[in-house]
Amino acid sequence: MGGGHLGHAGTDGLLIPGSTVVHRAPAQLKIAALLVFVLAVVATPREAVWAFAVYAVVIVGVALVAAVPVLTLLRRLRIEVPFLGFALFLPLLGSSPRVQVLGVSLSQPGLWAAWNIVAKGTLGVSASIILAATTPVAELLQGLERLHLPRALTAIAGFMVRYLDVIVGEANRMSIARQSRGYDPRWLWQARALASSAGTLFVRSFERGERVHLAMASRGYAGSMPELHRRVATANERVAAAAVPLLAVSVCVAAHLVP
Amino acid sequence: MSAGLEIRALRFAYPDGREALRGVDLAVAPGERVAVLGPNGAGKTTLVLHLNGILQPQAGEVVIGGLPVTKANLATIRQRVAIVFQDPDDQLFMPSVRDDVAFGPANAGLRGVALEERVQQALDGVGMGEHVDRAPHHLSFGQRRRVAVATVLAMEPELLVLDEPTSNLDPAARRELAEILDTLDLTQLVVTHDLPYALELCPRAVILDEGRIVADGPTHELLADEDLLARHRLELPRGFQVHTHPHRHGRVVHAHPHGTEPPHHD
Numbered sequence: 001m002g003g004g005h006l007g008h009a010g011t012d013g014l015l016i017p018g019s020t021v022v023h024r025a026p027a028q029l030k031i032a033a034l035l036v037f038v039l040a041v042v043a044t045p046r047e048a049v050w051a052f053a054v055y056a057v058v059i060v061g062v063a064l065v066a067a068v069p070v071l072t073l074l075r076r077l078r079i080e081v082p083f084l085g086f087a088l089f090l091p092l093l094g095s096s097p098r099v100q101v102l103g104v105s106l107s108q109p110g111l112w113a114a115w116n117i118v119a120k121g122t123l124g125v126s127a128s129i130i131l132a133a134t135t136p137v138a139e140l141l142q143g144l145e146r147l148h149l150p151r152a153l154t155a156i157a158g159f160m161v162r163y164l165d166v167i168v169g170e171a172n173r174m175s176i177a178r179q180s181r182g183y184d185p186r187w188l189w190q191a192r193a194l195a196s197s198a199g200t201l202f203v204r205s206f207e208r209g210e211r212v213h214l215a216m217a218s219r220g221y222a223g224s225m226p227e228l229h230r231r232v233a234t235a236n237e238r239v240a241a242a243a244v245p246l247l248a249v250s251v252c253v254a255a256h257l258v259p
Numbered sequence: 260m261s262a263g264l265e266i267r268a269l270r271f272a273y274p275d276g277r278e279a280l281r282g283v284d285l286a287v288a289p290g291e292r293v294a295v296l297g298p299n300g301a302g303k304t305t306l307v308l309h310l311n312g313i314l315q316p317q318a319g320e321v322v323i324g325g326l327p328v329t330k331a332n333l334a335t336i337r338q339r340v341a342i343v344f345q346d347p348d349d350q351l352f353m354p355s356v357r358d359d360v361a362f363g364p365a366n367a368g369l370r371g372v373a374l375e376e377r378v379q380q381a382l383d384g385v386g387m388g389e390h391v392d393r394a395p396h397h398l399s400f401g402q403r404r405r406v407a408v409a410t411v412l413a414m415e416p417e418l419l420v421l422d423e424p425t426s427n428l429d430p431a432a433r434r435e436l437a438e439i440l441d442t443l444d445l446t447q448l449v450v451t452h453d454l455p456y457a458l459e460l461c462p463r464a465v466i467l468d469e470g471r472i473v474a475d476g477p478t479h480e481l482l483a484d485e486d487l488l489a490r491h492r493l494e495l496p497r498g499f500q501v502h503t504h505p506h507r508h509g510r511v512v513h514a515h516p517h518g519t520e521p522p523h524h525d
Contacts, residue, residue, distance in 0.1 A: 012394065020522065082318060093280055137352035137354065138355045138358070138394060141354055158353060158354045159352060160351065161354050161394075162351075162352055162354055162394075162396060163348075163352075164394065165396040166348050166368065166396065174298050197490070207347060208348070211344065211349040211351050212349050214308070214313055214344070214349075214364075215336070215342075215344055215350045215352065217313060218311050218313065218337060218340075218341075218342050218344075218369055218411075219337065219362055219363035219366060219410065219411065220334065220337050220366030221366060222334075222366070226361075226362065226366050227360075227365070227370075228361050228365055228374075228445030229466075231262070249520055
């Protein structure tokens with residue numbers, strides 16, 4: 001009900017609207033291309049530094065074509081920082097041989113391991129960021145459905161997307177109601193009201209689930225979601241979408257042959 | 260196409276023993292528009308859930324266009340009877356407006372271009388045609404209500420049931436919805452306690468209270484009977500009166516029932 005506008009950033013907040021070739025490509029091709037690209041990157045030997053340079057150029061190229069500002073891309077890369085923190089310890093704690101960098105003794109295998117994590121992680125996350133920036137969530141779900149992910153799973157994800165705002169709105173209204181009656185917990189034992197609110201929220205969501213089910217049954221739902229998205233990709237679209245993953249796979253193979 | 264509705268001696272009690280319906284009899288002719296009025300807890304929603312077989316009668320029967328509501332007929336009944344529920348957030352459950360409106364006809368087996376056309380037609384019918392690619396949660400409440408109507412119109416029903424259609428609507432959205440409902444050529448059952456709305460849309464009304472139909476007649480007569488309304492916890496908005504008086508449209512002088520607020524007396 002009300003409060004439905006609170007969560008815009010929650011679901012389609014990553015989308016940068018546009019009409020570039022990348023935006024228009026069918027979602028299932030983009031997802032498949034992303035998957036193959038990431039697999040190729042992960043399978044590349046870490047010593048083939050040149051290969052990672054090529055991947056980075058490809059990513060920046062796609063970002064430019066998709067009109068995703070490189071600054072935005074870099075800003076969104078912050079999401080991987082917590083994971084990289086772990087990589088930073090590897091050169092300090094790794095085994096010998098050790099090298100001296102600026103007077104600090106670092107482990108050489110540790111350095112390679114850190115590089116491996118940073119390079120592959122950054123490339124994979126960048127590619128995902130571009131996918132998220134060019135594809136609305138609803139289309140992503142349709143793409144997964146066309147890739148034959150079971151419709152029960154895409155439906156569950158779809159419900160989550162659909163009702164996130166509704167449930168967040170409900171939680172916000174309950175929080176406002178608590179505060180309006182002077183609730184301001186300072187100590188852990190005062191948090192009882194919070195716990196019972198969580199229970200109430202659960203019950204309300206459960207009841208909503210029942211009402212949604214009634215609405216579905218009223219429109220002929222008999223246990224399986226109908227197949228709604230039959231649009232198949234054209235040959236041209238397939239070729240265009242295959243360009244990036246094919247390039248990545250070739251680079252990966254080359255890196256194995258000529259380290 | 261519109262279908263008639265016949266309810267005979269319908270009874271229903273919930274598992275906790277509460278009797279929600281205690282022998283409801285109601286006949287609605289094809290194409291007729293009837294308001295079902297009643298206070299909260301009168302059994303209105305329980306009655307609605309019987310119309311498409313979500314609840315099965317414990318006694319009596321419900322017949323839609325000559326076809327009794329039974330387990331064997333459920334698919335046909337649910338295609339014929341469209342219910343617009345109170346909260347559009349319950350009714351709009353797909354990630355996009357297009358998918359939501361397509362859900363019903365797709366369950367009925369429609370695919371491809373025919374499905375696309377049906378979706379567009381239903382959305383155009385409620386003035387939401389240009390919002391086909393939006394996500395339901397990005398629409399205003401009034402828009403969501405109209406899309407909810409489109410989701411059931413897309414099934415090309417013969418009986419449209421609206422459960423409290425005006426709840427939470429602002430006055431403009433309320434009027435827009437009334438204008439849309441007025442254009443629809445099918446049997447309509449408007450379940451509400453918004454009495455002026457019933458007067459505006461439905462020539463006939465019934466009052467449901469404590470699980471029984473306690474009054475049935477022209478809406479303006481029922482609403483003019485203050486004692487009747489008071490007995491069943493129904494009230495017109497303060498200052499609102501229903502009355503018949505002669506008046507003038509251009510050069511034509513005639514009389515028909517009105518709901519007026521004092522400042523509009525002429």
